Amino acid sequence: MGKTRGVPKNSTGFESMLRGAALRVTRPRVSVLAAVYDHPHADTDSIVGVVRADLGDVSRQAIYDVLRALTTAGLVRRIQPAGSVARYESRVGDNHHHVVCRSCGDIADADCAIGETPCLIASHDHGYAIDEAEVIYWGLCPRCSTASSSSASSSRGNP
Incomplete structure (x- = not known):
């Protein structure tokens, strides 16, 4: 498995992360970091809800700005499947x-089968210095797969 960051157990861990990335420690930054750690793959609306539950009235724009700063600093990763x-x-x-x-x-996360960056080698790199490959696997999660199987059985008249 690749290098991962441990989950800080309290705000002191998040404060250290922010300082280590040369970012000023603010309550919104600590709260957003905690929300991302506590809710993997959360969308912005979910993060807004968690941060507002923690801090009260925080503007959506402030949370967007914090997410952008944390992403730029490499403390969080932004993904956007098609x-x-x-x-x-x-x-x-x-x-x-x-x-x-x-x-x-x-x-859900899926570790690279090879483990090295990048795990895929381009057939032609066009002169790029490739340092990352992004793969998204699509399918049905276990819950939806089970529901789909049950639905198909029901529609065929099977108990």
Whole structure:
């Protein structure tokens, strides 16, 4: 498995992360970091809800700005599978991919089969210095797969 960051157990860990990235420690930044760590692959609306529950009235724009700063600093990763809104995760700095449910949109991490960055070699790099490959696997999550099987059985008249 690649390099991952441990989940800080309290705000002191998040404050250290912010300082280590040369970012000023603010309550919104700490709260957003905590939300991303506590809710992997959360979309912006979900993060807004968690941060507002924690801090009270924080503007949506302030949260967008914090997410942008954290992403730029490499403390969180922004992913956006086709047809999906942007989502954020705390697993950064390693070479992992994602599996996405076509039905409910659930997202899970999928480690690279090779483990090295990048795990795919382009047939022609066009002179680029490639340092990352992004793969998204699509399918049905176990819950939707079971529901789909049950629905198909019901429609055929099977008990």
